[in-house]
Structures are given as structure tokens and as C-alpha cells.
Amino acid sequence: MNMREELKKYSEFLTTIRQFFSAQNVVEVKTHQLLNHPITDVYIDSIATQVNGEISPQHKYLHTSPELEMKKLLSRGSGDIYQICQVFRDNEQGSSNFNEFTMLEYYRLGFNVHQLMDDIVDLINALGFNSQAEKMSYAQAFFKYTDIDILNASFSELKIIAKKYGLTTDFEWIEDLQIFMFTALCEPKLKEIPLCFIYDYPHQQAALAKVESNVAHRFELYINGVEIANGYDELQDAYEYEQRFISDISKRKFLSKYTPELDNEFIDQLNGSLPQCSGVAIGIDRLLSQIN
Amino acid sequence: MAYYSTSQFKNGLKLILDGNPCSIISNEIRKPGKGQASNRVKLKDLITGKTLEKTFKSGESLEGADVMELDMQYLYSDGETYNFMDPESFEQYTVDDTGMGDAKGYLVEQDMCVLTLWNNNPISVTPPNHVTLEVADTDPGLKGDTAGTGGKPATMNTGVVVQVPLFVSIGEKIKVDTRTNEYAGRA
Numbered sequence: 226m227n228m229r230e231e232l233k234k235y236s237e238f239l240t241t242i243r244q245f246f247s248a249q250n251v252v253e254v255k256t257h258q259l260l261n262h263p264i265t266d267v268y269i270d271s272i273a274t275q276v277n278g279e280i281s282p283q284h285k286y287l288h289t290s291p292e293l294e295m296k297k298l299l300s301r302g303s304g305d306i307y308q309i310c311q312v313f314r315d316n317e318q319g320s321s322n323f324n325e326f327t328m329l330e331y332y333r334l335g336f337n338v339h340q341l342m343d344d345i346v347d348l349i350n351a352l353g354f355n356s357q358a359e360k361m362s363y364a365q366a367f368f369k370y371t372d373i374d375i376l377n378a379s380f381s382e383l384k385i386i387a388k389k390y391g392l393t394t395d396f397e398w399i400e401d402l403q404i405f406m407f408t409a410l411c412e413p414k415l416k417e418i419p420l421c422f423i424y425d426y427p428h429q430q431a432a433l434a435k436v437e438s439n440v441a442h443r444f445e446l447y448i449n450g451v452e453i454a455n456g457y458d459e460l461q462d463a464y465e466y467e468q469r470f471i472s473d474i475s476k477r478k479f480l481s482k483y484t485p486e487l488d489n490e491f492i493d494q495l496n497g498s499l500p501q502c503s504g505v506a507i508g509i510d511r512l513l514s515q516i517n
Numbered sequence: 518m519a520y521y522s523t524s525q526f527k528n529g530l531k532l533i534l535d536g537n538p539c540s541i542i543s544n545e546i547r548k549p550g551k552g553q554a555s556n557r558v559k560l561k562d563l564i565t566g567k568t569l570e571k572t573f574k575s576g577e578s579l580e581g582a583d584v585m586e587l588d589m590q591y592l593y594s595d596g597e598t599y600n601f602m603d604p605e606s607f608e609q610y611t612v613d614d615t616g617m618g619d620a621k622g623y624l625v626e627q628d629m630c631v632l633t634l635w636n637n638n639p640i641s642v643t644p645p646n647h648v649t650l651e652v653a654d655t656d657p658g659l660k661g662d663t664a665g666t667g668g669k670p671a672t673m674n675t676g677v678v679v680q681v682p683l684f685v686s687i688g689e690k691i692k693v694d695t696r697t698n699e700y701a702g703r704a
Contacts (some may be wrong), residue, residue, distance in 0.1 A: 404552035409572030
């Protein structure tokens, strides 16, 4: 394919995404990419930049995801929204990770994670990838590919099991060992499934998803074994957001990574006004390369 | 012995895994959206020849294996052991039947090959990709037959059996591809 054809193909891909949302009355938005606070996620690093050096120097941070800014819109009554934007991350490694990539992020009011997963399948089908989706809970994936009861194993039990599988146990927190074991033991098997949703994550990996009966209403989408999307039934309670940010910040501090200050502005804006909704972040460069 | 961190992993690096020396075939870094990076590594066990797939946490260290690959001349076999010489240092090495593996079917005296040494002990022998062997035994072919009509088995002077074209007869020298055990033409 020559350059012009390649560009046209990508442009048509974006047009199809926009048509898909427009037909469902989901509104396209743009939010700030230059933020006052870096992300608190333990293993995602913001890229910092200094602005206004000639007036009054100030640090700003490129957004790693439009999630928090879009949640501000949702709490102010935006209704269903989506955004296609570049996001920026520091210290990325690997052949399919980059410091800059394109993200599609969208939120549907009143949806639970299963409705949102179905909607993502519709979107992917609209993009010309006609495949049925397989759905597996996080626990089922471990039962299918190993004999590990991942939701009920304590940190010390899991370390003994990891050793049996010849894996390192050098982790500070149980969720890191769970993620490592999923990467080592389950993920390679997902290559055989064209479209696979993993849902109901251990509560320790809730991120910003609601937790019910010890399970986080969170899902990830894998296409041919490649991680494409991450979605939640979004946490609504401002106090709970604050608790999760504080926990992440303390873990970052423990790991000697930069430690952001609590984003009180976000928590104040949320304050009881975020409607029940499910949202997802989709890496669309990876999506395009997998469905092609 | 030196230790190697995952950040130093590269193809061909030799490491000790479960007590055996292994060579890295491929190394892929995987960083999940919400987690730490890990390295998915394919390795070849240099003793068993098996390919292994292992996942390491990025930053994990493994012990390096003192493995060397040296060009050697195959001298002779006394039936139980096989003897080799480094043509530069004239140092001699002895390999047992297990260490020889498939190589014993491809080496005739004076041939060059690669000897893999672990802690200065030979662990495997790699013959050249193509070797010239003499046909010791095969059924007579049909007169006037040309290549490409199925072929027949032929036993070489080294004992290995190779599928050859029907026109090949006893006493003839042929080229054999040691990676596929296939006939590669008349020598």
C-alpha cells in the first residue's frame, strides 16, 4: 500500500468509528491534554513538562488517558460521550508499547460491563472484523489454563504456587503477582482466540471499577492475544476515588517513583454527581493492526 | 559466574535454567496496561535440545552459562567415545554417545564441525549444514531413471539412512543436508 492509500484507510477507519457513535447519539468531545496533576496509577508514568518559564514556571503533565477529564464532563451532565485522542506515557517498554499512541475512550450511561462488551463487539464488527466474542471471567481463565483458584488464593499461597510453576515471587503486592501469573500462564493461550473478553477481576486489581462481592466490575479485551481495551463499571463515590488514589500514591512512594499530590479538584467536581455508567479505553492503533 | 538482568537479554545469550545451559532464541517485552513489564523468552536447552518458553519479571537476573562454540576436527571413534581436536591449540576433546546425538550419522574422520563446550566440557556437536557421505547400501535403481520419482532409502557409510533418488547406487558419494536429513545432490 502506498502512503496515500494507507492514510485513506486510516481516515476511513476513524470515520466508521465516528459514524458508529453518531448513530447511537454518543457525542464526540475534546478534553485537556495538558494537566496540572500527573496520573496516580502505580505503573503508568506521566510525561512532565515545564511551561511559562518566562512568566512563572509551572509543571504540567501530558495526559496518559482522558479518563478523569471525561469523568468531569460526565458529572456535569454530558451524557454519553467519546473521544479519540493521542495519549502520552513515560517509561513504556516492548514492541507494541509507545510513548505516544491513539486512544478511543467512551462512556455509556446506564450500561453495565456486559452491555458495554456487547457494544464493543458491534463496533469491531462495524469495522469489518466479523468474529464472535468469547467471554471468560478472570477466575475461569485461570481454571482453564492452570489449576489455580486465583480469586481465593492468599498472597502467601499464591507465592507457593508461583514457585511450583517456576516463576519469580519477588513482588510487593498480591495484584502484581496475579498480573504476572496471568501474563505468564494465561495470556499466551489467548493467542488462539480471535476476540476474547476477560471480566470480573480480583478486587485488588479494581483500578477505578466498582467492586461487588470481592470482584471488580472490570474487563479487558484481547484480540489474537493482544491487549486492546480496558473497561469498568465506573466507580461513582468521590470518597472511594480518594481512597484508591491515596493507595496508589503510597505504592508509588514505596517504589521510589514520583509521588503525585491528590487531585482535590477532581474529587470536588465529582462529589456525588457522576452518573452510573460504564466506560472503556481502546488502543486503536493496536486494534487496527489486529483486525487488518 | 556473571548474572544477567532481563535488560541485558538478547538472542544467543547463554543462561542457566533449572540447572541446564540454555540459549535465548527470542525475547519479547510485555507491559500490561495496569502492571509491571515482564519478558517472554524462548530458550533452547543446549543439553536436551528442547525449546522452552519462560516468563520473567523485568529486572529479574539469571546466572550466565559459560558456553563456547568452537570449530573442531573430528578425529576418530573407538566405538564408545568420539574424539575431536581444536586445530589451533591441538587440544583434544572426548564426546560420549549422548553428546554426539544425531551428529554421529554425519561425521566422517577429518571433517570439521562445531563443538559446544559448557564449563569446558563438550555437551553437543553440530555438523556442517552439508556433508559428503558415501552410500554403503541401497537397492539397485532402475536403468534410465531420473530424479524426482519418489526415491528409495540408502544407508550411508556412517550408518544414517537418507532417502535418495532411484539412480543413486552403492559406492557413490552424495551431499546430505544435516538439518533436514535430505539428499542434496551428487558430490
